[in-house]
Amino acid sequence: MSVLTIILLLMLGLLISNIVGHYIPFIPTALTQIVFGVIIASAIGYYTFEIDAEWFLLLFVAPLLYNDGRYFSREELWGMKSQIFGNAFILVILTTVLCGYVINWLIPAIPMAACLALAAILSPTDPVAVNGIAKRIRVPEKVMALVRGESLINDASGLIAFKYAIAAAATGYFSLREAIWDFSYHFLIGAAAGLLLGLLITFIRFGLRNKGINDPVFHSLLQILTPFAVFIITEDILHASGVIAVVAAGIIHSIIREHTETHMAEEQLLTENTWSIVLFVLNGFVFLLLGMNIPSAMFEILSSPDIGNWLVFGYVAIIGLTILAIRFVWSLMNGVYRYYFRKKNGAEKPEIKAILITTLAGVRGTVTMAGVLTVPAFLGNGELFPARSLIIFIAAGVILLLLILATVFLPLICKGEAMIEGTGKQTDLYRAKNKLLMSAIDKIRAETNAENEFAAAILIGEYNNSFQMNLSEQEADEHYNRKIAEARLLALNLQRKYIKSLLSSGDIDVTIFDVLTKYLDYREETLNFHSSWGTKVFLKRAIRDFSRLRGKPRRIHDTTFNDLHLIRDLQTRAMEAAVSGLKEHVEAQGQSDYIYAVILEYEKILPRFKRNNDRDHEKLEGQMEELRLKVLDAERSELHRMYEVGEISADQEKKLRRFTNYIESIVLYEHYE
Secondary structure, eight states: OOHHHHHHHHHHHHHHHHHHHHHOTTSOHHHHHHHHHHHHHHHHOOOOOOOOHHHHIIIIIHHHHHHHHHTOOHHHHHHTHHHHHIIIIIHHHHIIIIIHHHHHHHOTTSOHHHHHHHHHHTSOOOHHHHHHHHHHHTOOHHHHHHHHHHHHHHHHHHHHHHHHHHHHHHHSOOOHHHHHHHHHHHHHHHHHHHHHHHHHHHHHHHHHHHTTOOOHHHHHHHHHHHHHHHHHIIIIISOSOHHHHHHHHHHHHHHHHHHHTTTTHHHHHHHHHHHHHHHHHHHHHHHHHHHHHHHHHHHHHHTOTTSOTTHHHHHHHHHHHHHHHHHHHHHHHHHHIIIIISOOTTOOOOOHHHHHHHHHHOOOOHHHHHHHTTOOSBOTTSOBOTTHHHHHHHHHHHHHHHHHHHHHHHHHHTTTOOOSSOOTTSOOHHHHHHHHHHHHHHHHHHHOOSSSHHHHHHHHHHHHHHHHHHHHHHSOHHHHHHHHHHHHHHHHHHHHHHHHHHHHTTSSOHHHHHHHHHHHHHHHHTTOOSHHHHHHHHHHHHHHHHHHHHHOOOOOOOOOHHHHHHHHHHHHHHHHHHHHHHHHHHHHHOOOHHHHHHHHHHHHHHHHHHOOSOOOHHHHHHHHHHHHHHHHHHHHHHHHHHHHTTSSOHHHHHHHHHHHHHHHHHHHOOOOO
């Protein structure tokens, strides 16, 4: 199968895994992507991914670590520097040595150097893999800050240790003195090279701007290419650590961005959006490739007479639990030392619960898989690398095991923990966004007149879609559908009530009544989200039909063309009556977001029943743009009010302002060739 076909399958797997993550949020996306990788490999036949180590680090690890450096928090590092650097260096060394000896004791067939290499690449943590779990179960912010901080550095230290261990396994030569010297050279020169190259590229960017080259697309592309250039120069010319260099270059970029983000706003926005796509693809590809390698590795292992079918799973369990045990003991000792011996200000008394959360949050992910896939197929003398398939399988198994353990046990341990963002009386982000959308719709209504009525209706429809999407994200899909269906059914019943009143008063005959009722019946059937709803609809229709037969009303005439105009007018009046009834219901029962959403639906439809079909499109677009700009001002005023009275936090205010700015940028955007 061609490489292009495999890439397209990987892209498809990324999209499907994202959809699955939406409907099954308690399963980490990384886990879903591994499963899809296994499915793809099974569909196309056993697939083994082999790529030169330097190429893999360049294509996957360099941009991912550069991005970590871009979002590097100096406050977090300085505030938790002893814990972060301890985890990033000492814990990596302990995991490499202790776990390496455990692996060699379990599987003597794997050389000691290869065992140390496997343990080294299993040492870096991955906050991306646990982020989905953390958002859902409210992992304490201090734990996530520690995982993010240590991941920034232990990725580099783990990869360097892995590189030396693999070299020792491939060549059969290892010198501790040379390793320490080389490690120091790679780390220090790599860091210096990253800082200098980051500054140089920044100098080039500003120099080009001074020459009048201000194209944001050009400068965004230059930023995207930066980690690749830094990695290649550091590795191939300076022979230092490109991994450390890209982290340092990312930190330099974050510092400079703080002072330039205002006058380079368009470039920043374009770059961030592009990076989000690049990172999504790279992270997803690594886990999909991991899944694609599992079937072939499993086949080779299970077909080996030296390893029992269940023995290899025992290896995975023992190694995974060993890694967790080392992390648990280290976290406990570190907490005891900081609280009882060092007596650091602000140090919390170590609790088993907090240490368990820290232990389970240290899952493995992208860097581990990216590194283990670079294990060479052959040694320096041309022989096959010993137990390569077993090493890949164990790494994949440990990643899966730690992800599953975190998914299962973190929610149980984290019950009752404080929310990460904002507590107390502050409104949550979804409800604050709802208020913002409501203020926008109120502004549209206030600005609506006979001339721009149709433009206002279209705009209300757009905001209604945003309102409902926000509600669906706020609640579980089943709950959201049920509540919206109940509100729509209430509106339909109000329309029926109005039509029945017209029939009772003799304003319409039974023919018109039947046509209008049939229309409402069709609408009601579309609300059949559950089987019980379908039964209710059927029973209601049967009762209405029976009541009509008992009354034996007289049909005056068949429906004519003039009746169609009358029916359209009656539908409009019935919907207006429903809107009035819903508003009265809200006033009597209290504010309901779901009923408000249905009111918006009706207000979107009503002008289309009334409108004249001959409309000037350009005039309509102008009216909509004018209304949008007025609405944005109203949103900003409401946002400022909510922040001033303390309804939202500073971080929520920033996110909502970004949401408003995105809309404004779309409204004002004009495409130029």
